[in-house]
Amino acid sequence: MSVEGDQRAIRCLVAKVGLDGHDRGAHVISRAFRDAGFEVIYSGLHNAPDEIVQAAVQEDVDVLGISILSGAHNTLIPKIVAGLEEYDAFEDTLIIVGGVIPEKDKEPLREKGVDAIFGPGTPMKETIEFVRENAPER
Amino acid sequence: MSTGESENDLVTQLLAGKHRALARTITKIENRAPGYRDLVAGLHEHTGDAEVIGITGSPGAGKSTLVDKLALSYREEGLTVGVIAVDPSSPYTGGAVLGDRIRMASTTGDMDTFVRSMGARGQLGGLSTATGDAIKAFDAFGMDRIIVETVGAGQNEVDIVRTADTVAVLVQPESGDDIQMLKAGILEIGDVFVVNKADMAGADRTVKQLSEMLEGRNDGDDGWKPEIVETVATSGEGIDDLLETFAAHREYLESSGALEEKARARYAEEVRTLLREDAGHLLEDELERRGGIESVVDRIAAREIDPYTVADEIVTPLERCLDAREETPPHR
Numbered sequence: 046m047s048v049e050g051d052q053r054a055i056r057c058l059v060a061k062v063g064l065d066g067h068d069r070g071a072h073v074i075s076r077a078f079r080d081a082g083f084e085v086i087y088s089g090l091h092n093a094p095d096e097i098v099q100a101a102v103q104e105d106v107d108v109l110g111i112s113i114l115s116g117a118h119n120t121l122i123p124k125i126v127a128g129l130e131e132y133d134a135f136e137d138t139l140i141i142v143g144g145v146i147p148e149k150d151k152e153p154l155r156e157k158g159v160d161a162i163f164g165p166g167t168p169m170k171e172t173i174e175f176v177r178e179n180a181p182e183r
Numbered sequence: 184m185s186t187g188e189s190e191n192d193l194v195t196q197l198l199a200g201k202h203r204a205l206a207r208t209i210t211k212i213e214n215r216a217p218g219y220r221d222l223v224a225g226l227h228e229h230t231g232d233a234e235v236i237g238i239t240g241s242p243g244a245g246k247s248t249l250v251d252k253l254a255l256s257y258r259e260e261g262l263t264v265g266v267i268a269v270d271p272s273s274p275y276t277g278g279a280v281l282g283d284r285i286r287m288a289s290t291t292g293d294m295d296t297f298v299r300s301m302g303a304r305g306q307l308g309g310l311s312t313a314t315g316d317a318i319k320a321f322d323a324f325g326m327d328r329i330i331v332e333t334v335g336a337g338q339n340e341v342d343i344v345r346t347a348d349t350v351a352v353l354v355q356p357e358s359g360d361d362i363q364m365l366k367a368g369i370l371e372i373g374d375v376f377v378v379n380k381a382d383m384a385g386a387d388r389t390v391k392q393l394s395e396m397l398e399g400r401n402d403g404d405d406g407w408k409p410e411i412v413e414t415v416a417t418s419g420e421g422i423d424d425l426l427e428t429f430a431a432h433r434e435y436l437e438s439s440g441a442l443e444e445k446a447r448a449r450y451a452e453e454v455r456t457l458l459r460e461d462a463g464h465l466l467e468d469e470l471e472r473r474g475g476i477e478s479v480v481d482r483i484a485a486r487e488i489d490p491y492t493v494a495d496e497i498v499t500p501l502e503r504c505l506d507a508r509e510e511t512p513p514h515r
Binding site for chain 1: 216277292
């Protein structure tokens with residue numbers, strides 16, 4: 046009897062970490078995700094890493110999208126990863142980063158646990174496809 | 184955590200206070216994932232201690248800001264708080280932007296305020312079941328206060344707030360909300376009416392209108408008369424009054440026996456909902472075995488058979504089974 050199943054939606058947290066005040070990109074991606082049928086939780090501007098961890102854990106998101114333009118990615122993102130690990134949430138959360146990340150920083154970020162980095166000009170479709178294909182099976 | 188995680192483990196971890204387990208439990212409830220029923224069943228005996236407050240009102244009335252301030256006040260009293268924020272989903276894509284978290288600024292970073300956003304996902308009637316089950320998860324987890332926040336726009340929302348012990352309806356001054364609320368039938372369900380943004384011009388008028396409308400409300404018993412409280416959620420003004428009113432309503436519920444009555448009515452409704460759902464699925468399967476709805480519709484359209492006869496044909500065997508069981512009662 047199939048009483049259960051099939052109410053699943055991909056849940057994403059779109060987060061702005063740190064001090065930069067530009068969230069146009071975050072808005073655009075939130076809308077695109079929504080139109081793709083995802084449930085998007087947007088956390089607003091100026092989040093501290095522990096706030097993002099709290100939201101990601103409580104909302105049990107499949108995908109954490111971090112938008113960052115300030116250049117502070119090397120200090121802030123590892124803090125988020127560490128927080129997710131603390132709550133056993135790192136393993137099954139897909140972490141993607143959007144924004145301006147210098148080429149030399151990309152590999153170290155991936156080693157720290159970031160699954161994908163999308164720079165400026167990335168077609169929305171590409172990001173959505175990546176999420177569809179890589180959102181963790183739960 | 185994705186594999187080998189039995190419902191029992193999840194219940195154990197939830198009861199042990201693991202935030203991740205609570206979050207995962209609510210996800211399973213929302214997704215109606217395999218095993219979610221066992222999960223909710225396992226929680227039941229650990230529930231019954233939380234006080235549940237429902238907050239509803241039209242978009243822009245300041246619900247999230249008020250919820251944020253309430254949560255903060257409860258936290259200052261040393262209580263733990265669970266918040267369920269329900270937002271509509273797109274009927275076309277199923278997608279949603281669940282934006283209430285942004286306004287929960289006072290409590291960010293505090294894990295003892297657990298905010299969970301839920302999308303409506305176009306479930307007909309199913310959302311109130313999911314919300315009710317999520318409340319149980321929070322309750323079993325040990326939350327002292329649970330706040331359910333939803334846009335008051337229709338029957339679905341009315342159903343959701345019925346899962347709460349105390350229902351607060353938010354109104355903002357001079358917005359034509361009085362008429363909107365009459366439409367939605369929300370006037371009937373509020374225990375407390377909050378005129379938020381009470382610093383705005385026209386707040387007095389709204390309070391007056393509201394009290395006139397509530398005068399005309401026909402309550403069956405003369406136990407609780409709905410209260411009107413004025414607040415300015417952004418500044419926190421009036422929050423203490425509101426908390427006192429909530430406490431007074433709670434006191435009334437407990438001393439009058441209405442709380443127990445409410446709970447009993449909820450359990451009855453829950454059982455009926457589950458029965459309808461299960462029986463519906465059984466009958467759906469039977470319909471499938473008989474060639475599916477399309478072929479039945481073909482025959483109805485061709486005037487070979489009528490809908491009543493079809494329903495009768497499908498239900499009768501079930502009826503016979505149950506009758507036969509009545510003659511030989513099952514072992515207890």
